[in-house]
Amino acid sequence: MSSLPLVAPPARSFRGLPRSRLASLTVHAFGAAPCGRGSDHLLSAKQLSRGDLETVLDRAAEIAADPGAVADAHGDRLLGLCFFEPSTRTKMSFDAAMKRLGGDTVDMGSVESTSVTKGESLADTVRVVAGYADALVLRHPSEGSATLASEFVDVPVLNGGDGAGQHPTQTLLDLYTIRENAGFQDLTVGIMGDLKYGRTVHSLSHALTNVDATQHFVSPESLRLPRSVRFDLHEAGAQVREHTDVDEVLETLDILYVTRIQRERFPDENEYRKVAGEYRIDAGLLDGVDDDLTVMHPLPRVDEIAPDVDETTHATYFEQARNGVPVRMALLDLML
Amino acid sequence: MTDPELRVSKIEDGTVIDHISGGQALNVLAILGIDGSGGVAVSVGINVPSDRLGGKDIVKVEGRELSQNEVDVLSLIAPAATINIIRDFEVAEKHRVSRPGEVTGVLSCPNANCITTEAEPIDSHFEVLGEGVRCRYCDTIIRESIADHISVA
Numbered sequence: 263m264s265s266l267p268l269v270a271p272p273a274r275s276f277r278g279l280p281r282s283r284l285a286s287l288t289v290h291a292f293g294a295a296p297c298g299r300g301s302d303h304l305l306s307a308k309q310l311s312r313g314d315l316e317t318v319l320d321r322a323a324e325i326a327a328d329p330g331a332v333a334d335a336h337g338d339r340l341l342g343l344c345f346f347e348p349s350t351r352t353k354m355s356f357d358a359a360m361k362r363l364g365g366d367t368v369d370m371g372s373v374e375s376t377s378v379t380k381g382e383s384l385a386d387t388v389r390v391v392a393g394y395a396d397a398l399v400l401r402h403p404s405e406g407s408a409t410l411a412s413e414f415v416d417v418p419v420l421n422g423g424d425g426a427g428q429h430p431t432q433t434l435l436d437l438y439t440i441r442e443n444a445g446f447q448d449l450t451v452g453i454m455g456d457l458k459y460g461r462t463v464h465s466l467s468h469a470l471t472n473v474d475a476t477q478h479f480v481s482p483e484s485l486r487l488p489r490s491v492r493f494d495l496h497e498a499g500a501q502v503r504e505h506t507d508v509d510e511v512l513e514t515l516d517i518l519y520v521t522r523i524q525r526e527r528f529p530d531e532n533e534y535r536k537v538a539g540e541y542r543i544d545a546g547l548l549d550g551v552d553d554d555l556t557v558m559h560p561l562p563r564v565d566e567i568a569p570d571v572d573e574t575t576h577a578t579y580f581e582q583a584r585n586g587v588p589v590r591m592a593l594l595d596l597m598l
Numbered sequence: 599m600t601d602p603e604l605r606v607s608k609i610e611d612g613t614v615i616d617h618i619s620g621g622q623a624l625n626v627l628a629i630l631g632i633d634g635s636g637g638v639a640v641s642v643g644i645n646v647p648s649d650r651l652g653g654k655d656i657v658k659v660e661g662r663e664l665s666q667n668e669v670d671v672l673s674l675i676a677p678a679a680t681i682n683i684i685r686d687f688e689v690a691e692k693h694r695v696s697r698p699g700e701v702t703g704v705l706s707c708p709n710a711n712c713i714t715t716e717a718e719p720i721d722s723h724f725e726v727l728g729e730g731v732r733c734r735y736c737d738t739i740i741r742e743s744i745a746d747h748i749s750v751a
């Protein structure tokens with residue numbers, strides 16, 4: 263492993279490093295990003311064209327088939343982990359991905375242990391961490407946090423979830439899982455649960471417009487897709503079909519993507535229990551459906567998928583979680 | 599005085615915002631951050647008869663010109679407005695407003711969970727849509743009553 267210079271190189275030299283593979287992503291997608299300032303950030307799934315998706319997923323498949331080939335690919339690179347909210351999967355899989363590329367991570371630690379508790383702004387925190395790392399992954403409870411961060415640093419920012427906004431790297435692993443299990447041809451996807459606050463839903467639904475998927479959105483009235491997401495889907499030429507009952511669409515689906523309905527979204531416990539009970543799936547519900555139906559979930563699940571579904575051929579959520587590593591390796595490999 | 603629009607005394611230097619859509623004058627004052635406490639001399643005409651607009655509002659501010667950010671938001675709530683810069687009692691410049699592609703500052707994002715509502719060193723920033731505006735940071739769309747989101751400084 264080559265030694266690191268003691269003085270950080272000026273920001274521009276980062277962009278001067280060999281980046282042949284990044285070029286396709288930067289020029290065609292991230293460079294044309296409507297948000298951010300035209301740098302190689304991944305802030306929103308809205309940035310990703312069909313070509314970008316295929317590039318990342320193809321690279322992920324290559325890496326999954328032969329992880330040894332990239333084991334030393336990024337030995338001199340450090341990824342900064344800035345998680346202002348608890349995270350298990352996203353943080354651990356980025357950590358694993360970076361290390362499996364031969365690189366390493368530096369971790370801000372939990373918010374309680376940082377200068378954030380002293381009132382430091384996000385803009386300051388990311389500027390400092392950007393001085394220690396070659397790219398940043400940011401998870402933050404406020405919508406727009408990743409976009410803000412991208413305006414203050416010269417290294418790529420990867421949005422690891424911004425409030426109820428976006429979660430584009432989750433979307434990439436979701437799409438990888440969908441492509442492996444159902445393919446993109448004539449795809450019909452049902453997305454169920456908390457569509458209002460679910461950032462994985464906002465990212466995924468937009469990305470699915472790239473493959474012309476038919477999408478059905480299933481949720482209680484109070485948790486339907488927000489106006490801004492419906493607006494974008496319409497702009498992308500997608501039809502938004504909304505339902506309150508999954509039975510209306512279950513038989514037509516290739517993919518059922520289930521998300522968690524959170525207790526804190528409801529004024530009282532009774533209301534929550536009633537709604538959560540209606541948006542729960544179990545083996546009995548899936549009894550009559552086609553064997554090919556793939557059931558996905560970004561995890562963690564609580565009650566919305568009964569444990570008896572795990573034993574069925576439909577259950578794909580643990581495979582989905584596992585795909586987080588090769589997909590994030592592919593993304594880092596292309597962006598670093 | 600024969601000019602019915604000059605019911606109060608003439609201003610020497612300042613700005614006359616004319617042809618404001620009827621009923622929007624108080625919102626225009628809000629955009630300018632004028633609530634009467636700053637000691638600026640202001641006169642306001644509400645529902646003044648007008649050939650072009652039927653009824654219009656007019657705002658005259660002594661000793662003050664508008665920033666581009668203020669003009670941009672003004673154009674969203676008063677698309678027919680004319681901005682007259684007064685120097686030495688005369689109209690020195692006259693500008694029509696035009697719909698901008700984006701607006702910075704002045705408006706605040708209605709999404710309480712938006713990063714722009716935190717203590718960060720950034721201004722709000724909205725993309726102007728065919729109808730309404732949209733927060734660059736959190737994507738929230740404001741379509742109805744944009745004036746309700748003028749930030750009180």
Ligand SMILES: Nc1ncnc2c1ncn2[C@@H]1O[C@H](COP(=O)(O)OP(=O)(O)OP(=O)(O)O)[C@@H](O)[C@H]1O
Nearest residue numbers: 603604608609610614616658680682684687688689
């Ligand atoms: N010194 C001044 N003090 C206060 N108001 C003024 C002064 N000079 C002009 N105005 C007002 O500014 C507006 C524009 O003045 P102007 O003389 O250009 O009128 P106009 O020809 O009717 O313009 P427009 O074609 O834009 O309606 C009018 O409402 C006028 O009453």
Ligand SMILES: [Mg+2]
Nearest residue numbers: 603616617648
């Ligand atoms: Mg006139």
Ligand SMILES: [Zn+2]
Nearest residue numbers: 707712733736
């Ligand atoms: Zn916002």
